[in-house]
Amino acid sequence: DAGVTQSPTHLIKTRGQQVTLRCSPKSGHDTVSWYQQALGQGPQFIFQYYEEEERQRGNFPDRFSGHQFPNYSSELNVNALLLGDSALYLCASSQDLGSTNTEAFFGQGTRLTVV
Amino acid sequence: AQTVTQSQPEMSVQEAETVTLSCTYDTSENNYYLFWYKQPPSRQMILVIRQEAYKQQNATENRFSVNFQKAAKSFSLKISDSQLGDTAMYFCAFRNTNAGKSTFGDGTTLTVKP
Numbered sequence: 001d002a003g004v005t006q007s008p009t010h011l012i013k014t015r016g017q018q019v020t021l022r023c024s025p026k027s028g029h030d031t032v033s034w035y036q037q038a039l040g041q042g043p044q045f046i047f048q049y050y051e052e053e054e055r056q057r058g059n060f061p062d063r064f065s066g067h068q069f070p071n072y073s074s075e076l077n078v079n080a081l082l083l084g085d086s087a088l089y090l091c092a093s094s095q096d097l098g099s100t101n102t103e104a105f106f107g108q109g110t111r112l113t114v115v
Numbered sequence: 116a117q118t119v120t121q122s123q124p125e126m127s128v129q130e131a132e133t134v135t136l137s138c139t140y141d142t143s144e145n146n147y148y149l150f151w152y153k154q155p156p157s158r159q160m161i162l163v164i165r166q167e168a169y170k171q172q173n174a175t176e177n178r179f180s181v182n183f184q185k186a187a188k189s190f191s192l193k194i195s196d197s198q199l200g201d202t203a204m205y206f207c208a209f210r211n212t213n214a215g216k217s218t219f220g221d222g223t224t225l226t227v228k229p
Contacts (some may be wrong), residue, residue, distance in 0.1 A: 031215055033215055033216070033217075035219075040221075040222075041222070042119075042206050042208075042220050042221045042222050043206075043217075043219050044219075045216045045217065045218070048215040048216060055215065056215060056216050088158060092160075092217075094215065096215075103162055103165065104162075104215075104217065105162075106152075106159065106160035106161075107159075108157065108158050108159045109158045109159075111158075
């Protein structure tokens with residue numbers, strides 16, 4: 001089992017550009033959550049996808065959008081990049097059990113640098 | 116909204132000794148989960164231990180144990196027989212039972228010295 005895989009591992013973009021980050025969940029998981037982790041801080045919840053729809057969203061602007069595919073993999077898109085978007089982006093997968101979710105397993109993250 | 120506070124930005128401990136990391140949280144919920152995650156320099160967030168709020172018994176996982184005080188909204192992590200490989204950033208996290216979102220503290224950087 002490859003666990004949660006994210007690509008790319010590192011990325012450098014220019015202000016104003018757009019970026020797409022990718023995540024493949026752990027085998028058997030159907031729910032994907034995205035987090036932004038600024039340097040020296042804890043992860044901040046961006047949104048969660050389940051059954052190809054955004055189920056829950058954190059306090060992030062509409063420049064942050066996502067998608068989930070039928071195979072449960074997911075993309076995070078960020079438009080009009082700002083310097084402040086520089087961070088580690090973490091993907092976490094889990095399995096929906098109806099009333100709750102199983103443990104979240106995290107990928108190694110994508111380090112995004114905006115210059 | 117839930118908040119999680121880790122009041123110790125940095126801690127150090129000698130190899131083989133015991134260290135306790137502190138965490139407090141604020142919520143109006145009665146049922147929830149609490150977690151401790153470890154994030155080494157490799158960036159992989161690894162689950163160390165979890166506690167269900169409805170369980171009075173403190174969770175243990177080998178050298179790792181928690182002291183869960185629900186009324187005080189406190190959730191500390193004790194690491195016994197510290198090893199060099201325990202050096203990492205440790206995050207305390209809260210999650211409602213019916214939500215996928217986890218709320219994290221800002222972490223404690225733990226250094227185990229030989």
